Amino acid sequence: MSMRVYNFSAGPAMLPTPVMEKAQEEFCNYHGVGNGIIELTHRGAQFEEVLGRAKSNIKELMNISDEYEIIFVQGGASLQFSMIPMNLMLPGGFAEYADTGTWANKAAKEAKLFGNVKIIASSKDTNYNKIPDIRHWKPEAGSSYLHLTSNNTVFGTQYHAFPDMDGTGVPLIADMSSDIMSRRIDVNKFGLIYAGAQKNIGPSGICLVIMKKELAERTHEKIPTMLKYSTYIDNDSMYNTPPTFAIYMIALVTDWLKEQGGLTVVEEINDMKSEVLYELIDKSAFYRCPAEPSNRSKMNVNFRLPTEELEEKFVKEAKANGMLGLKGHRSVGGIRASIYNAMPMKGVEQLIDFMNEFERIYG
Numbered sequence: 019m020s021m022r023v024y025n026f027s028a029g030p031a032m033l034p035t036p037v038m039e040k041a042q043e044e045f046c047n048y049h050g051v052g053n054g055i056i057e058l059t060h061r062g063a064q065f066e067e068v069l070g071r072a073k074s075n076i077k078e079l080m081n082i083s084d085e086y087e088i089i090f091v092q093g094g095a096s097l098q099f100s101m102i103p104m105n106l107m108l109p110g111g112f113a114e115y116a117d118t119g120t121w122a123n124k125a126a127k128e129a130k131l132f133g134n135v136k137i138i139a140s141s142k143d144t145n146y147n148k149i150p151d152i153r154h155w156k157p158e159a160g161s162s163y164l165h166l167t168s169n170n171t172v173f174g175t176q177y178h179a180f181p182d183m184d185g186t187g188v189p190l191i192a193d194m195s196s197d198i199m200s201r202r203i204d205v206n207k208f209g210l211i212y213a214g215a216q217k218n219i220g221p222s223g224i225c226l227v228i229m230k231k232e233l234a235e236r237t238h239e240k241i242p243t244m245l246k247y248s249t250y251i252d253n254d255s256m257y258n259t260p261p262t263f264a265i266y267m268i269a270l271v272t273d274w275l276k277e278q279g280g281l282t283v284v285e286e287i288n289d290m291k292s293e294v295l296y297e298l299i300d301k302s303a304f305y306r307c308p309a310e311p312s313n314r315s316k317m318n319v320n321f322r323l324p325t326e327e328l329e330e331k332f333v334k335e336a337k338a339n340g341m342l343g344l345k346g347h348r349s350v351g352g353i354r355a356s357i358y359n360a361m362p363m364k365g366v367e368q369l370i371d372f373m374n375e376f377e378r379i380y381g
């Protein structure tokens with residue numbers, strides 16, 4: 019696959035080349051069945067094995083206990099913005115939200131349809147260049163849950179420590195769409211974790227939800243079947259036809275993550291990739307990173323050049339050199355290098371060489 023280039027897009031993002039090749043190899047004829055997985059019934063042995071493998075891989079990689087359910091829901095992470103309050107907001111109650119930017123805001127907006135939303139912390143005043151310190155946050159009595167966004171894809175910030183909710187009885191809920199399985203986390207600290215797959219673990223349109231079984235019991239009756247967590251739990255994510263191909267891709271990506279040596283190894287590589295990039299940016303007078311050093315994202319490295327004209331040139335020339343998707347989110351501008359699990363160190367090294375050369379010419 020010599021024609022593959024390095025794609026730094028924020029999502030959908032590049033998948034590991036061995037995974038793409040395996041999917042290609044099996045596309046028309048899955049394990050000698052004579053049809054592809056995309057064409058096979060979800061009630062058959064082949065797909066059941068795929069679904070089981072995806073779940074057991076995730077369970078193993080993230081060290082998830084039997085107190086949790088692993089389900090797949092369509093509608094991306096954005097549907098979870100609604101499903102969470104719809105299912106988990108206590109009657110007449112309120113929920114707490116930490117505001118760290120675009121996605122956190124979208125989540126809070128939906129919750130307002132189902133109860134009161136208390137914004138417990140925000141970094142809006144400084145244009146979301148940091149994570150508010152909520153490590154020692156104690157929830158208010160009666161709070162339905164605390165919601166946060168573990169990695170802020172647009173602003174390039176990330177939580178490196180989470181509030182400890184032990185003993186409060188209030189579940190911690192996290193949108194991990196852009197850093198799921200990029201590092202080790204203690205799942206036991208969370209009531210519910212969700213992640214749209216298209217950044218780190220698969221194609222778009224599907225959302226991984228990991229939730230404490232007991233939380234699903236909160237849901238009251240008057241919720242549409244397809245929007246109720248218990249429907250997915252009781253039917254092993256197959257109440258209706260699930261997105262079989264997306265789940266198959268997640269199975270392949272998680273196979274690959276295990277082959278890499280699991281999340282300990284993956285985290286080390288991700289640390290290295292982000293460190294070398296931030297080091298270059300911090301050393302240079304040409305590049306500049308708006309995010310506070312202690313809250314920087316290891317997944318989305320945002321930086322600015324001296325002028326917008328140079329930024330435009332940078333994106334264009336990078337593309338001509340086989341590096342795609344470096345334009346920052348339209349709401350913030352600048353450059354964004356998304357370096358999820360599938361981005362190899364080699365891709366980052368190529369970007370660094372390009373950045374040095376670009377600075378030498380235009381700096």
Ligand SMILES: *Cc1c(COP(=O)(O)O)cnc(C)c1O
Binds near residue numbers: 029167193196214
């Ligand atoms: C991309 C992203 C989303 C949106 O995901 P969809 O699957 O498009 O709904 C939500 N939250 C975060 C943190 C994201 O990065």
